[in-house]
Amino acid sequence: MKIKFKIWRQEGPEDKGAIKEYTVNDLTEEMSFLEALDHLNEQLVLKNEEVIAFEHDCREGICGQCGVFINGRAHGPINNITTCQLHMRSFNDGDTIFVEPWRAKSFPVIKDLIVDRSAFDRIIEHGAFISTNTGSAPEANALPIPKAVAESAMDAASCIGCGACVATCKNSSAALFTSAKINHLNNLPQGKAEEHKRVEEMTAQMDIEGFGSCTFTGACEVECPENISIVNIAEMHARLMKAKILG
Amino acid sequence: MHLKFIRKLILALSGLFLCLFLIVHLSANCLLIFPEATARVLYNTYSTTLRESTFIKVISYFLYASIILHVWYALLTTISNRKSKPQKYVVNRTNENSTWSSQNMGLIGILILLFIVVHLANFWARIKLGLGEEVLLDKHGNKDVYEVTYSLFQNFYFVIFYSLLAFPLGLHLHHGLKSAFKTLGFYHKKGLELLAKVSLIYALIISVGFGLIPIIVYFK
Ligand code: HEM
Ligand code: FES
Numbered sequence: 001m002k003i004k005f006k007i008w009r010q011e012g013p014e015d016k017g018a019i020k021e022y023t024v025n026d027l028t029e030e031m032s033f034l035e036a037l038d039h040l041n042e043q044l045v046l047k048n049e050e051v052i053a054f055e056h057d058c059r060e061g062i063c064g065q066c067g068v069f070i071n072g073r074a075h076g077p078i079n080n081i082t083t084c085q086l087h088m089r090s091f092n093d094g095d096t097i098f099v100e101p102w103r104a105k106s107f108p109v110i111k112d113l114i115v116d117r118s119a120f121d122r123i124i125e126h127g128a129f130i131s132t133n134t135g136s137a138p139e140a141n142a143l144p145i146p147k148a149v150a151e152s153a154m155d156a157a158s159c160i161g162c163g164a165c166v167a168t169c170k171n172s173s174a175a176l177f178t179s180a181k182i183n184h185l186n187n188l189p190q191g192k193a194e195e196h197k198r199v200e201e202m203t204a205q206m207d208i209e210g211f212g213s214c215t216f217t218g219a220c221e222v223e224c225p226e227n228i229s230i231v232n233i234a235e236m237h238a239r240l241m242k243a244k245i246l247g
Numbered sequence: 248m249h250l251k252f253i254r255k256l257i258l259a260l261s262g263l264f265l266c267l268f269l270i271v272h273l274s275a276n277c278l279l280i281f282p283e284a285t286a287r288v289l290y291n292t293y294s295t296t297l298r299e300s301t302f303i304k305v306i307s308y309f310l311y312a313s314i315i316l317h318v319w320y321a322l323l324t325t326i327s328n329r330k331s332k333p334q335k336y337v338v339n340r341t342n343e344n345s346t347w348s349s350q351n352m353g354l355i356g357i358l359i360l361l362f363i364v365v366h367l368a369n370f371w372a373r374i375k376l377g378l379g380e381e382v383l384l385d386k387h388g389n390k391d392v393y394e395v396t397y398s399l400f401q402n403f404y405f406v407i408f409y410s411l412l413a414f415p416l417g418l419h420l421h422h423g424l425k426s427a428f429k430t431l432g433f434y435h436k437k438g439l440e441l442l443a444k445v446s447l448i449y450a451l452i453i454s455v456g457f458g459l460i461p462i463i464v465y466f467k
Pocket of ligand 2: 055056057058059060061062063064065066067082083084085
């Protein structure tokens, strides 16, 4: 298939950047979207041009490295998948595809389609862990956890930190990401001891990093590859108020 | 600390108070669609009772405060949220993942603000502040608020203005009502699904109600 790519090119953080056009003729429907970009890059190498920088690692939807804005949607036109899970069969021969990096004040562009997501790491550093030395793994049945609790914690824990929620949110809010990390631990007995500190510090860090406040457009949960529900954000609000009141 | 969240709490609480107020306001306005003589007595009695009640006086201060706080914190939230996304996408298909109203609450809010200003000038300024044309008394000695309303809606342009601006109000409420509950930490999944339906019905009743009454009065 023949595709006209319109891709954001930016030399570095200080460069202004612009959309550049590339036409690729020999793509197939079976190719993944990232393979199509690889293919384009191979052609650029042959022409002695600078390749397009984009992030990827596992290419199977588990690492959260990949992630670009494709034709006006985070991770492309299909709901709830990563960029690496998108295939060229989702497009038609002759299509024009816009590819842009995540846009957010807190995710500055490093180069082309790669953004700096270390703001997420700093939110994690403010409490998305349990700060006790647990020694070796305990006996599995020593700490019974009801199935419903285990499942809701697991649902939240499945967040891979790709940043699609921030990218698609008109406010660049990190509320979906942060709430998933908070609720994952605060729901479990292991996380209880530090629950108030965790929610207070992680949400405060979210503001310090410059993310906006959630206005519940709901775009994040449509783009989230892990189907993290927006209800997590409401739960985070409840936990934050509880923490403020109980101290 | 948590300034952005506190702003949203104020936005949600003031918004919900305004939502409650709208129910009372619309119910009272329904009196206007009775036949002329009945409507005049009922509406003027109602309006006089409100004006003379101390309880309502307190509520009215809450109402002024709510409007001012809501607009002010909406402005702050919108400005700070825009700053969080300094560079926009060349192509952004928000319509595929969210509703138009959820993406444009600020714009819709400005339309409602325009409405509120004109509305207060038409009624509140004349009746409460005594500005503009004097409000006469009806035969029971009550201020003839019915006449103020009736005469305003004999003007075609005001009917259009009032009825058209009921649309943005509906859009604002449809998103705002359910959003406010989530801001306030209501996270029961089934409850939120029900709330989404309630928000839609509420928004429809309020906007269709406020939108139709001027038209009905015009044709009386
Ligand atoms: C009758 C009048 C109004 C009612 C009943 C109302 C109600 C609400 C409610 C319930 C919310 C949700 C709060 C939340 O998400 O936590 C809201 C949000 C909001 N309102 Fe209003 N509002 C009214 C008038 C206005 C006016 C006059 C403005 C602006 C000048 C405005 C601007 C906003 C904005 C910008 C939001 C933002 C949140 C977002 O982006 O989701 N509203 N409103
Ligand atoms: S490359 Fe790992 S999730 Fe896409």
